Amino acid sequence: MKLKEILRGKLTSSEIKHVPSSFEIVGDIAIFADFPRELRRKEKIVAKSLMNVHKNIKVVCKKSRKYSGKYRTAKLSILAGEKRKDTMHSENGCKFLLDAEKVYFSARSGTERARISNLIKPNENVLVMFSGCGPFTVQAAKKAKKVVSVEANPVGHKYEMINIELNKIKNASALKGDVKRIIPRLKAKKIFFDRIIMPLPKDATSFLKEALSVSKKGTKIHLYTFANKDEIEARKAIITEMCKKYKKNCRILDVIKAGEYAPYVHRLCVDFIII
Ligand SMILES: C[S@@+](CC[C@H](N)C(=O)[O-])C[C@H]1O[C@@H](n2cnc3c(N)ncnc32)[C@H](O)[C@@H]1O
Structure with a gap:
């Protein structure tokens, strides 16, 4: 089932329109780049619902500061799931351990x-x-x-x-x-x-x-x-x-x-x- 479908009944129809349709997955962490202001009070509901749709996601974050500074790092706020920002990401047959914030x-x-x-x-x-x-x-x-x-x-x-x-x-x-x-x-x-x-x-x-x-x-x-x-x-x-x-x-x-x-x-x- 899609995220927006699962949120019916938990969010109003106008709130559902603001639910972001894209997010990035790094390892088992889902990251919303632009979490809409209109959903600020419902962000935990959205994040928990995302974990229900994608069982392999263990942490849901939003970017509270975009990539910046010399090291091009972002600030992440955890919305739901485990309290960590490190993960193992698989790409093109290789494995990468990283902290998605640092x-x-x-x-x-x-x-x-x-x-x-x-x-x-x-x-x-x-x-x-x-x-x-x-x-x-x-x-x-x-x-x-x-x-x-x-x-x-x-x-x-x-x-x-x-x-x-x-x-x-x-x-x-x-x-x-x-x-x-x-x-x-x-x-x-x-x-x-x-x-x-x-x-x-x-x-x-x-x-x-x-x-x-x-x-x-x-x-x-x-x-x-x-x-x-x-x-x-x-x-x-x-x-x-x-x-x-x-x-x-x-x-x-x-x-x-x-x-x-x-x-x-x-x-x-x-x-x-x-x-
Ligand atoms: C856009 S990221 C790319 C990281 C990696 N290549 C990738 O594709 O995921 C740019 C990287 O350059 C590093 N960096 C920025 N300025 C640098 C410099 N003057 N010398 C060495 N590394 C630098 C940052 O810390 C950051 O990790």
Whole structure:
């Protein structure tokens, strides 16, 4: 039975119209992104009913603050179920332990992560910047020769180490710290990558200089950004210009819509190659 059907009799018909039709499931936690103000007094009823519909959901939360700050974390309020925010999420055959409040994680990006890992060839050295609890790192490591990842959030890094272990990954090294501080050290050791993943859509272009410094001819870069459809060409031009500024030439390979950030604003991945 659907959530709205189960709520008939518990909510008025006008209240039922406000019941959100979508929520994200991370492990066994359901997360409402925008819980309507109109249902504030009924949120526990809605949350308990959701658990009745989906027996595998053990915690229901609402986002009381959206992703923000350097670590891109959200504030979650528990509406029903167990009093915890940590969970085990399965994605593309891998397992990820994480705290949904202390670490950024979007289950909706699972298809995009599969797309990227399917592009990776067995001889590649891959750099994952902004690696969070390690979803790109683990999935890339299953395909690549070696993966190096960088994450600033100490809690994210802790979970990434756990997830590398949990998925029996032996060819990944997760580094804790700021990309601006860590990448110059890799460059000093003359470590260059075949592929670089930059999953920080809010700000990835500010780290392009660092990415380019550890790239070489043939390196493929996946840079995430937020843009509406009218801004796509400008984003491509900015990337091309920045490459030139740092003495690299690039060719844009593809622009992939990898989710929605807001109405009409896409989460885009610009794939480009250094030539
Ligand atoms: C949008 S999240 C992506 C996390 C992960 N890649 C995923 O797909 O779930 C961006 C991550 O970048 C990290 N971050 C932000 N600025 C950073 C920086 N300057 N250096 C290293 N990590 C950073 C944040 O802590 C956050 O975990």
